Amino acid sequence: MDPRYGTLLEKVFELAGRLNDGMAEELEGHGLTTARAELLWRLGADGPLTQRRLSEDLRCTPRNVTGLVDALEAAALVRREVHPTDRRAILVTLTDAGRATLQRWQEGFVALAGQMFAPVPAEDLQGFEATLEHILTQLRSADGSMGAASGQDA
Amino acid sequence: MDPRYGTLLEKVFELAGRLNDGMAEELEGHGLTTARAELLWRLGADGPLTQRRLSEDLRCTPRNVTGLVDALEAAALVRREVHPTDRRAILVTLTDAGRATLQRWQEGFVALAGQMFAPVPAEDLQGFEATLEHILTQLRSADGSMGAASGQDA
């Protein structure tokens, strides 16, 4: 096993850490945290969602979603609505304020991305994204079982 | 501003999240958490360090280091030793058990990296690492001030 893979992985982790710090700082200006912003993002992308569905999308427990939605609801960024056909379930919905906050944040997100990537030559960036996508495809297919990952069947 | 930068940044975040989850799972098998493992890693790389120095390396508050060292000390993975020339300071030192745990974990880390990167053609990976390093260099020079990043002077 080439130990340089380890060095490469270290760099990926360093990038992740620095991006997280940068994002957290950006989000603070919008009164958000990383976890809450990600929930908002999902709602913006896929419309009203049940908490059950959110817990799957965010890969956390339903209990955790309760807390995040509590906070976002207290900030009037989301609303809990009754599910039309399943009275057990709750549909978490963006409020107008939530949608506005999400949009402002997303603009900041794209600007941050631009600062990071604009200085890199476009063709390098294409290769970078292709390799990134290659790796992600593996990881998504392996999902929880990274310890046994060895090729995506079919 | 090209909005595809945002898509790219999303992918980087997805990779970071999946790696973090994978690492956390791996670390759990060694009785470690991400934060504690990182502290151990620093000690392995740079020998005994003061808590002050650790707080700088880990980019967290000194108070935070106290808690991490408390936990690692309770697990007998590190030892607090008096600083030879400054009686205010503490040198955090790896125990034999700590060194052994660190090494086992690092082997797992490299194996994990291999599973991720081995399926990617070597030349793609070279470009990937070069671009990654390019981006990291920017970020390191900009450091906390990502909001004002615009080129590294000399």
Added chain:
DNA sequence: TATTGTTATACTCTATAACTATA
């Protein structure tokens, strides 16, 4: 019986502020 979301409880990471011991 299974599922959705909650209350109860707990652990970890992180931070600020006030304090002690030393420089």
Added chain:
DNA sequence: TATAGTTATAGAGTATAACAATA
């Protein structure tokens, strides 16, 4: 006066377990 580390306190994310309401 400044620095290293601690105690005290607090907020956020996460998790499990037990429970309510509904399917």
